[in-house]
Amino acid sequence: MTPKACRLKDSRTPLSCSRRAAGLARAAACLILFTTVAWDAVGASYGLRPQPVAPGVYVFPGSQDALTPDNGANIANTGFIVGSREVLAVEAGPTRRYGKEMLAAIRSVTDLPVRYAVITHRHPDHSFGLGAFREAGIDVLMHPAEAEGLANEGPALLEFMTALVGEAWTQGTTIEAPSETLTEDRHVDLGDRPVDILVLEGGHSSGDLVVHDRTSGVAFFGDLLFVGRAATVPHADIGVWLMHLDRLESLPWTTGVPGHGPILDDPARFADTRDWIRFLRSRILEAVLTGESPAEVLDPGVPEPFAGMVEAGPTFGRAVLQLYRRYEAMDPAELDALAQ
Amino acid sequence: MRSTMLFAVAALLITAADARGVDPAGSELWEDLSGAYLGEDAKVTFNDSIRLMMADRVESAHEVPIMVKVPHDLRDMQELVLLVDRNPIQQVARITPHRRLESVGMNIRLEESTPVRAAILDPSGIWHVATKSVLVMSAGGCSSPPPDGAVVAAVGDVNIKQFERHGGASRLKVRIHHPMDTGFVVLEDGDVVPPYYVEKVRIEDERGVIADMLTWAAMSRDPVITIDLPTEGQSVRVSGNDSEGLSFEGLENAPLM
Numbered sequence: 001m002t003p004k005a006c007r008l009k010d011s012r013t014p015l016s017c018s019r020r021a022a023g024l025a026r027a028a029a030c031l032i033l034f035t036t037v038a039w040d041a042v043g044a045s046y047g048l049r050p051q052p053v054a055p056g057v058y059v060f061p062g063s064q065d066a067l068t069p070d071n072g073a074n075i076a077n078t079g080f081i082v083g084s085r086e087v088l089a090v091e092a093g094p095t096r097r098y099g100k101e102m103l104a105a106i107r108s109v110t111d112l113p114v115r116y117a118v119i120t121h122r123h124p125d126h127s128f129g130l131g132a133f134r135e136a137g138i139d140v141l142m143h144p145a146e147a148e149g150l151a152n153e154g155p156a157l158l159e160f161m162t163a164l165v166g167e168a169w170t171q172g173t174t175i176e177a178p179s180e181t182l183t184e185d186r187h188v189d190l191g192d193r194p195v196d197i198l199v200l201e202g203g204h205s206s207g208d209l210v211v212h213d214r215t216s217g218v219a220f221f222g223d224l225l226f227v228g229r230a231a232t233v234p235h236a237d238i239g240v241w242l243m244h245l246d247r248l249e250s251l252p253w254t255t256g257v258p259g260h261g262p263i264l265d266d267p268a269r270f271a272d273t274r275d276w277i278r279f280l281r282s283r284i285l286e287a288v289l290t291g292e293s294p295a296e297v298l299d300p301g302v303p304e305p306f307a308g309m310v311e312a313g314p315t316f317g318r319a320v321l322q323l324y325r326r327y328e329a330m331d332p333a334e335l336d337a338l339a340q
Numbered sequence: 341m342r343s344t345m346l347f348a349v350a351a352l353l354i355t356a357a358d359a360r361g362v363d364p365a366g367s368e369l370w371e372d373l374s375g376a377y378l379g380e381d382a383k384v385t386f387n388d389s390i391r392l393m394m395a396d397r398v399e400s401a402h403e404v405p406i407m408v409k410v411p412h413d414l415r416d417m418q419e420l421v422l423l424v425d426r427n428p429i430q431q432v433a434r435i436t437p438h439r440r441l442e443s444v445g446m447n448i449r450l451e452e453s454t455p456v457r458a459a460i461l462d463p464s465g466i467w468h469v470a471t472k473s474v475l476v477m478s479a480g481g482c483s484s485p486p487p488d489g490a491v492v493a494a495v496g497d498v499n500i501k502q503f504e505r506h507g508g509a510s511r512l513k514v515r516i517h518h519p520m521d522t523g524f525v526v527l528e529d530g531d532v533v534p535p536y537y538v539e540k541v542r543i544e545d546e547r548g549v550i551a552d553m554l555t556w557a558a559m560s561r562d563p564v565i566t567i568d569l570p571t572e573g574q575s576v577r578v579s580g581n582d583s584e585g586l587s588f589e590g591l592e593n594a595p596l597m
Contacts, residue, residue, distance in 0.1 A: 291503030
């Protein structure tokens with residue numbers, strides 16, 4: 001497959017385009033990513049600096065931008081927790097280069113071995129760096145449905161991401177499987193440091209993992225929580241997602257690390273995700289029930305108070321089409337249940 | 341005095357129309373496009389009062405929903421033509437209404453970034469054109485296979501829904517299950533998927549024909565056609581045929597949703 005688009009120079013000339021079936025790749029990738037002009041980031045480095053958020057807990061904050069050649073797809077928050085015996089990493093970042101830099105940055109803080117890497121879900125900005133962790137012999141944990149999704153969609157998405165951010169960043173990145181999958185909550189001890197890995201299925205993705213450090217009260221919420229940025233819904237069941245948010249809000253956490261956006265010390269900003277996905281559900285459900293076209297839903301643009309969120313426009317454009325198609329395929333009973 | 345004014349306005353309009361208008365999208369293809377599909381001698385005016393609703397930034401180029409809102413003074417239109425400048429299939433559909441239509445929508449393919457046009461022929465023979473320039477983020481809506489191959493229903497299955505609107509008005513939504521193959525998709529083994537698409541659609545109710553449509557494969561797979569009428573029909577019938585001669589038909593007598 002080739003990521004290059006087949007351009008028609010002039011539609012008056014006959015079209016003989018021998019493009020391979022890259023359409024599938026591109027279209028699938030578009031559900032999650034978005035385009036900018038690609039250029040080569042020669043000598044690119046993510047410049048990762050661990051930011052302490054609690055004793056023994058560090059975050060590498062991602063950029064609040066779109067995927068660009070400037071940020072090399074470093075848009076998600078990642079981090080790690082240091083026990084008295086070993087270290088647990090959260091996420092692997094968007095590329096093998098990122099994964100390697102992340103491991104090096106962890107070593108700048110501690111000599112203890114990294115034992116686990118928890119990948120919260122399949123999306124490229126969180127998972128594509130996992131090869132670096134596997135080759136270092138680290139236990140990489142994921143939900144099995146997400147591992148399967150990564151294996152199926154990964155190659156096309158990697159191709160698409162490379163077109164967006166440039167090969168200088170993605171070079172050496174391969175789609176790898178986790179070493180272990182889990183469908184039930186897991187408790188691990190990093191040495192005087194009990195950590196819970198929670199499994200929350202069928203909300204934002206098929207199986208999101210949340211990491212909760214009992215000692216410090218830091219919780220890594222993955223993409224169940226977007227702060228200041230429009231949450232994406234390609235694999236989402238919004239009703240379940242809202243229930244998961246309630247559960248996360250009630251956990252005994254004091255510092256919350258969202259998948260995207262600034263770190264929280266109280267749950268007020270849960271509204272950023274909650275209100276947005278509620279709005280998406282009700283607006284699109286209304287459109288399906290009254291026969292409105294997605295074109296009519298999109299026409300006025302993103303309404304307040306959501307318009308100011310990062311990536312609100314492109315995310316809205318994608319979400320309307322994704323959810324409209326899904327709701328339209330439901331029978332009246334399912335729609336009724338959704339409307340309750 | 342009043343008739344002189346009207347005459348002057350009409351003269352201005354025709355003068356502008358003679359040159360087939362100045363394309364607000366500045367497309368170098370407009371001259372040929374309008375000549376080919378609206379006529380070499382077509383009188384054209386660009387008309388902002390026609391609303392062409394669609395996303396201005398498109399990621400799923402195989403299926404782009406559009407909606408044309410017809411202004412009051414053009415609801416006695418003779419024909420509505422949808423065109424895409426930079427598509428290998430530039431002509432999407434030609435709709436001949438037999439009744440006043442308030443809006444027409446469908447889902448279409450876009451090959452790449454392009455102006456999209458809705459051209460409405462008024463009874464005096466002037467084309468009124470709405471233009472929207474669309475940025476296509478992921479090219480290939482006509483020339484790459486659609487994102488998922490599963491077509492659940494049988495080819496030619498028609499699904500009709502009718503929705504109530506204000507003041508006794510209604511919306512008809514028709515989905516025709518069809519691959520709408522463009523003839524521009526090349527598979528991994530080098531084979532070209534031959535063109536296969538819906539060519540003609542007639543929509544009618546107990547009072548007669550509502551609209552006749554000629555369609556091409558620049559409509560998406562499983563095309564959805566939306567039409568707004570000032571009244572409600574009791575029994576709606578959709579019929580047509582595709583490029584292989586398959587006839588199809590759908591009936592809807594169900595109460596309004």
